[in-house]
Amino acid sequence: QQQVKQSPQSLIVQKGGIPIINCAYENTAFDYFPWYQQFPGKGPALLIAIRPDVSEKKEGRFTISFNKSAKQFSLHIMDSQPGDSATYFCAASGRTGGSYIPTFGRGTSLIVHP
Amino acid sequence: KAGVTQTPRYLIKTRGQQVTLSCSPISGHRSVSWYQQTPGQGLQFLFEYFSETQRNKGNFPGRFSGRQFSNSRSEMNVSTLELGDSALYLCASSTTSAGYEQYFGPGTRLTVT
Numbered sequence: 178q179q180q181v182k183q184s185p186q187s188l189i190v191q192k193g194g195i196p197i198i199n200c201a202y203e204n205t206a207f208d209y210f211p212w213y214q215q216f217p218g219k220g221p222a223l224l225i226a227i228r229p230d231v232s233e234k235k236e237g238r239f240t241i242s243f244n245k246s247a248k249q250f251s252l253h254i255m256d257s258q259p260g261d262s263a264t265y266f267c268a269a270s271g272r273t274g275g276s277y278i279p280t281f282g283r284g285t286s287l288i289v290h291p
Numbered sequence: 292k293a294g295v296t297q298t299p300r301y302l303i304k305t306r307g308q309q310v311t312l313s314c315s316p317i318s319g320h321r322s323v324s325w326y327q328q329t330p331g332q333g334l335q336f337l338f339e340y341f342s343e344t345q346r347n348k349g350n351f352p353g354r355f356s357g358r359q360f361s362n363s364r365s366e367m368n369v370s371t372l373e374l375g376d377s378a379l380y381l382c383a384s385s386t387t388s389a390g391y392e393q394y395f396g397p398g399t400r401l402t403v404t
Contacts, residue, residue: 209391211391211392211393213395218397219397220295220381220383220395220396220397220398221334221381221395222394222395223392223393223394226392266333266334270391274346274347275341275346276322276339276341276346276347276385276391277391278324278336278339278347278349279336279393280336281333281334281335282333283333284333284334
């Protein structure tokens with residue numbers, strides 16, 4: 178059972194475009210939603226995260242929008258650059274056994290053309 | 292601070308063998324988690340250790356095991372390797388006792404032939 182559904186699987190945009198990646202979750206106990214960026218040959222890097230008490234969070238060119246009632250959240254990348262080309266993973270977690278164990282989406286491969 | 296380090300970076304093993312992977316967390320981080328990443332299944336949680344105790348375990352067979360040492364370094368072991376164990380194994384450490392902000396290492400690429 179896939180608890181976090183991520184779409185699209187791949188995305189191609191031109192430089193300056195605003196790619197949007199969407200995720201939906203099922204478990205209402207989830208209360209921490211991070212996004213990770215992974216370049217080839219590297220491990221995922223924490224990009225930005227949000228908790229359900231806010232509907233939007235911005236860090237630089239990256240924005241998370243969160244809709245608690247719909248159980249959906251999305252990542253927007255403003256003024257995208259070729260260097261943003263990477264795989265992006267959303268995740269959702271709730272406290273389990275004293276810690277937060279993320280359930281990851283399947284990932285979105287983003288290509289930003291110059 | 293140095294990031295999470297994992298050794299070895301690449302490994303080729305034969306079916307039936309066993310393998311041990313090592314992870315050194317960021318200095319001061321006490322929570323260490325392990326993940327398996329494959330094209331087919333994505334990122335899947337293996338287990339998490341905090342203060343030398345396994346705190347959470349994912350849905351993997353008993354062939355997968357791990358441990359954490361008093362200096363927070365961690366190892367994972369896979370016995371009786373199967374072809375399907377070929378994957379990128381990622382270690383992540385966290386500064387918080389709750390472990391929610393995780394910092395990943397570069398991973399160990401395991402190929403089973």
